[in-house]
Amino acid sequence: MSIPNNRGPLPPSSMNLHGAVDLSALKARAEAARTAPQGGAPAAGNGQQAEAQPASGAGAAGSPYVVEVTEQSFPQLVQLSSQVPVVVDLRAGWSEESSRVTAVLEAIAVEHDGKVLLAKVDVETQPQIAQAFQAQTVPTVVAVLKGQPVPLFEGAVPEQQIRSFIDELLKVAGANGVAGSLREGADAEGAEAAAEEPPLPxxxxxxxxxxxxxxxxxxxxxxxxxxxxxxxxxxxxxxxxxxxxxxxxKDVDAATIRQRAADEPDILESQLAVADLDVSGGHVEDGFARIVAFISRTAGEPREAARVRLLELFDVVGIADPRVTKARGALARALF
Structure with a gap:
């Protein structure tokens, strides 16, 4: 999902905390795992906090701003996301696309020198993290800001587009007070920069x-x-x-909504509800396509209500987003 400009609130994808994506539950489970006895011995060195390990890949060059993450070290990311944006790279070693995206993200993390942290997750060894973010493909890249997940992109994305995503993420982070740095002595500098942000209307x-x-x-x-x-x-x-x-x-049950939509393909409310879920979870094209398909096979007031909702979702995603442009064309064909 495209990220709003630097004057607005956190992206709507942060709503996943109220639905299927529950980072707090993942954090709590990881903390319990560290302190629970295993085989008679305390876990993680007598309850000491497990450390996220710096990545050793050539692109990261041993950077402290690129880390390999496990479920046990995941709580550190949630905590750090109040200081700097954390970019979570859900990847797999067998995927060439993952390797290409990871190399770009590693370079970006090094270039930003502590303004962003790259967290690499092997989905095969850490499936719980992948499930928490509802990752359905690799690579999937998500940000965490103030403990809230923000979907960025899936699949093989060109380098320039990846850089644009990170640039916009940093703008949103700064507008929401996440303007620190992991670089020693840079916190005061980041706080000063945040203080210079123009006030919101x-x-x-x-x-x-x-x-x-x-x-x-x-x-x-x-x-x-x-x-x-x-x-x-x-x-x-x-x-x-x-x-x-x-x-x-807010407080909806995703499984119930999806089942109702499957059972009621011609009921307006059911189709709009699941489209809301798709857009909020980052599956923007699926949500748009669902409403366009409904419009193409119905008429009257339900058709007009679906059209209005689709236009509202265009505003959610951002009218400059290419997925919105594509969906506008599909809408025009469905209507005329």
Whole structure:
């Protein structure tokens, strides 16, 4: 999923914490594993915190900003993600695409000199982490900001596009107060840079604070007020679409929604609900295609409601995203 600009809230994909992706559960399980006795001996050196190991690949050049991660060392990433963005590279040794993407990510991590941490995960030896992020292919690359997962991309992505993803991630991180550095003595420098960020407009600030508190209804009200005062406020429009999606998916059961959609292919609400899940989980094209298919086989009010929801999801993803451009074309063909 494309990442919003550096003036908005965290991307809507962070909603996965309220649904199928549960990093807190993974963290708790890893912490329990470290302290539980195994074969009569304490785990991880008498309960001492397991350390994430620096990667030894040629691209990483032994960089401390590239680490190999296990389920036991995963809690460190959650903690560090409040200081710097953590990029999680879900990969497999047999995949040439994984190797190419990893090499690019390693180079980027070294170049940023502590502003970002690359966490490499072997999905074959660490399947629990892959399952937590709902990774269905390798490579899958996800970020973690303040303990919240942010899907970035899947598959073989060109180097320039990968760099664009990381650049936007750093902008979003800075706007959300994650502007530190792992480089010794750089924390004060990062804090000073964060302090120089221009303040958000009042209604945007109120919306962001409400999102932080989990009050999506209040956030939506703030964005609506911003739009009432400035109808051309594109950031408020995108923010409103995001928090409305968050509210719709709050406390939902993903398995139930998907089963209902399978059982009710011609029921508007069922198809829109699973499309929401797809977009929030990073399966943007699947979500768009589902709504377009519904539009193509129905008519009347349900068709119009589906069209409106699709346009809202375009705002969630970002109107400049190529997946949105592609879906707009498919929508036009379905309508005309």
């Amino acid at each position: 009042p209604h945007h600030r109120a919306a962001f604070d409400a999102i932080e508190a989990g009050d999506y209804l209040a956030a939506a009200a703030s964005y609506r007020q911003a739009l009432a005062e400035q109808p051309a406020d594109a950031e408020a429009k995108a923010g409103l679409a995001q928090v409305e999606l968050m509210q719709r998916l």
